[in-house]
Amino acid sequence: MDTIITRFPPSPTGYLHIGGVRTALFNWLYARKTKGKFVLRIEDTDAARSTKESVDTILESLEWLGIDWDEGPYFQTERYDIYNEYIKKLLESGAAYYCSCTPDEVNAMREEAKAKGQKPMYNGKCRARNLEKADNTVVRLKTPDTGVTIVKDVVKGDTAFQNSEIDDFIIQRSDGSAMYNLAVVIDDITMGINTIIRGDDHLINTPKQMLIYEALGADLPVFGHVPMVLGADKSRLSKRHGAMSVGEYKNMGFLPDAMINYLVRLGWSHGDQEFFKRDELIEKFDLEHLGRSASMFDTNKLISLNAKHIQGTSPEELADHLLFHLNNLGIKAKNDKFTQGVIETLQPRSKTLVDMAKAAEFYYLNEIEFDEKAAAKFLNSDILDMLEKAAGYIDDIKEYNQEELENIFKQIMEETGLKFGKIAQPLRVALTGTTISPGIFEMLLALGREKTVNRIKAAIKFINA
RNA sequence: GUCCCCAUCGUCUAGCCUGGUCCAGGACACCGGCCUUUCACGCCGGCGACAGGGGUUCGAAUCCCCUUGGGGACGCCA
Numbered sequence: 175m176d177t178i179i180t181r182f183p184p185s186p187t188g189y190l191h192i193g194g195v196r197t198a199l200f201n202w203l204y205a206r207k208t209k210g211k212f213v214l215r216i217e218d219t220d221a222a223r224s225t226k227e228s229v230d231t232i233l234e235s236l237e238w239l240g241i242d243w244d245e246g247p248y249f250q251t252e253r254y255d256i257y258n259e260y261i262k263k264l265l266e267s268g269a270a271y272y273c274s275c276t277p278d279e280v281n282a283m284r285e286e287a288k289a290k291g292q293k294p295m296y297n298g299k300c301r302a303r304n305l306e307k308a309d310n311t312v313v314r315l316k317t318p319d320t321g322v323t324i325v326k327d328v329v330k331g332d333t334a335f336q337n338s339e340i341d342d343f344i345i346q347r348s349d350g351s352a353m354y355n356l357a358v359v360i361d362d363i364t365m366g367i368n369t370i371i372r373g374d375d376h377l378i379n380t381p382k383q384m385l386i387y388e389a390l391g392a393d394l395p396v397f398g399h400v401p402m403v404l405g406a407d408k409s410r411l412s413k414r415h416g417a418m419s420v421g422e423y424k425n426m427g428f429l430p431d432a433m434i435n436y437l438v439r440l441g442w443s444h445g446d447q448e449f450f451k452r453d454e455l456i457e458k459f460d461l462e463h464l465g466r467s468a469s470m471f472d473t474n475k476l477i478s479l480n481a482k483h484i485q486g487t488s489p490e491e492l493a494d495h496l497l498f499h500l501n502n503l504g505i506k507a508k509n510d511k512f513t514q515g516v517i518e519t520l521q522p523r524s525k526t527l528v529d530m531a532k533a534a535e536f537y538y539l540n541e542i543e544f545d546e547k548a549a550a551k552f553l554n555s556d557i558l559d560m561l562e563k564a565a566g567y568i569d570d571i572k573e574y575n576q577e578e579l580e581n582i583f584k585q586i587m588e589e590t591g592l593k594f595g596k597i598a599q600p601l602r603v604a605l606t607g608t609t610i611s612p613g614i615f616e617m618l619l620a621l622g623r624e625k626t627v628n629r630i631k632a633a634i635k636f637i638n639a
Numbered sequence: 640g641u642c643c644c645c646a647u648c649g650u651c652u653a654g655c656c657u658g659g660u661c662c663a664g665g666a667c668a669c670c671g672g673c674c675u676u677u678c679a680c681g682c683c684g685g686c687g688a689c690a691g692g693g694g695u696u697c698g699a700a701u702c703c704c705c706u707u708g709g710g711g712a713c714g715c716c717a
Contacts, residue, residue, distance in 0.1 A: 183717090184717095185716085185717045187716085187717075217717060218717095219716090219717080220716055220717060222716090223716075223717090224717095277714090277715070280714095280715090284713085287640095287641085288640060288641080289640090291640065291641070292640085292641060292642095293640085293641040293642055293712095293713060294640085294641075294713060295641095295713080312715055330644070330645090331656095333643070333644075335642080335643075336642085339641080339642060339643095339713090341713090343714095344714090344715055346715090347715045348715060349715080351715090353714095353715075353716090353717095354716070354717050355717095357717095358717090373711095374643090374644065374645090374710090374711070375710095375711055375712070376712095376717095377643065377644065377711080377712080378642080378643060378644095378711075378712045378713075379712085379717095399644085401644080401645070401710085401711095402710075402711075404709090404710075406650085410710080410711085436651095439651070439652085439666095440651065440652095441651090441652095443651090443652055443653065445652095445653065445665085446652080446653060446664075446665040446666075447665090447666095448651085448652090448665080448666050448667085449666095465651095465652080466644085466645065466646095467644090467645050467646060467709095467710095468644090468645070468646095468709080468710060468711090469650085469651065469652090470650065470651080471650095472650050472651065472667070472668085474650080474667055474668055475650070475651060475666080475667045475668085476667095477667090478666085478667055478668085479666095479667085481680090485680080520679095521680090522679060522680040522681085523678065523679040523680065524679090533678095593676090594676055595676050595677085596676095597676085598676040598677075599676070599677065601676095602676080602677065603677095608677090608678095609677055609678080610677055610678045610679090611677070611678070612677095612678080612679085613675095613676075613677085613678095613679095614676060614677085615676095
């Protein structure tokens with residue numbers, strides 16, 4: 175087989191949503207897996223709705239997800255000359271013709287067809303009129319009246335469409351611009367796209383597009399129509415289902431790798447495996463195991479996968495992503511040993527990076543603010559002696575490591591007669607302000623000796639006040 | 640209205656193509672327990688599905704038909 179060339183063609187009429195990302199992912203994965211090429215094309219022929227901002231956010235989202243492209247972005251609005259060239263060919267060969275019917279007239283035709291219990295269609299009125307180009311003429315493709323067009327689809331199998339169900343659709347508007355179905359086909363032909371994975375809302379467009387390939391004598395690509403992603407109520411994903419854009423998921427503290435893992439797994443499977451690292455996805459992805467039925471977006475599953483990715487990613491790499499969320503909390507941190515140590519203590523107990531950033535906050539504070547209940551329960555004069563000892567011993571040890579710290583705890587337990595829990599919990603409040611934190615030793619280590627001692631002293635002051 | 644697609648636990652899915660190893664496996668969520676210095680992680684267990692009806696067959700989640708349900712498309716949008 176020749177080099178696989180896939181593409182992702184978003185229209186810049188809004189942010190990049192989850193369903194779009196998923197099809198982008200399938201195409202990207204397939205290209206990467208086969209060492210092929212992945213082309214990015216912006217379908218901006220709808221002048222009224224396309225915006226530069228949308229293009230920017232789409233590009234940003236793809237970059238955040240780590241979906242890179244080998245060619246493009248191409249813009250359809252810059253390719254009108256190419257489309258016109260092909261439209262001219264189609265006109266010359268008689269495969270297309272000018273039509274002067276007004277929108278009102280065409281509407282009437284549709285109503286008429288509907289009344290007869292048929293699919294609403296243009297009736298081919300201008301087909302044999304041999305009209306010349308004029309101000310208000312559009313160009314239509316002459317489609318066959320009989321026979322069937324069979325879409326061979328790698329995920330759905332064969333689907334036959336009666337040609338009588340396909341009307342002479344418009345390929346060029348009266349203002350001279352190309353319509354979607356034509357632009358897509360011309361682009362795919364000229365860009366050498368040979369594998370097209372897209373949402374199954376396009377399945378109905380496919381026979382139309384095949385007719386254009388045929389009229390041009392071009393080779394057909396491989397088609398694969400994947401089911402759409404539905405909201406939790408089984409309806410089409412829309413704003414009322416909450417977060418839709420990729421950027422929102424970034425803000426909610428999801429890792430790009432988790433996002434990718436979840437989205438690919440939604441509609442594709444590799445036996446029972448749920449967790450995939452990025453490279454593993456590229457290695458194992460295939461077209462054979464794409465599902466045929468629509469699936470619903472489940473945030474819970476995304477969250478759990480995110481937690482697993484947080485656990486399975488190095489602190490150093492995690493830090494790059496966490497800094498963004500720390501910054502959102504007003505914490506200026508760097509990707510250094512300290513932050514990496516902090517992360518290590520938080521990895522098993524964070525489901526999102528937002529959780530992690532919040533839980534990490536106390537490490538960076540200069541002064542701890544004590545939770546009222548926690549302080550009332552644990553910071554009282556009974557433990558003054560213990561805190562004094564802790565501050566002193568910790569300050570004195572030669573090596574600030576787990577072994578030494580454990581020894582100190584043993585010593586304090588002996589000297590005070592307190593059980594481990596009676597020491598750990600007040601200390602926890604002294605150091606973090608609350609009763610909830612990572613394990614006492616790992617936290618002590620991540621905090622560092624200086625902060626630890628200072629905080630214990632501050633707690634002593636607090637009790638004495 | 641017409642055409643098209645789809646149908647396994649609440650959700651994501653394995654199994655379906657190449658019928659028997661499936662009184663249907665995994666994961667998320669939920670519930671219980673264990674572990675334990677708090678919170679988590681982890682571990683163990685539980686709950687829970689082949690949409691319905693007809694065929695074909697010795698045998699069907701798997702093949703065929705119908706019904707029902709869900710989704711999509713019918714634009715000088717993409």
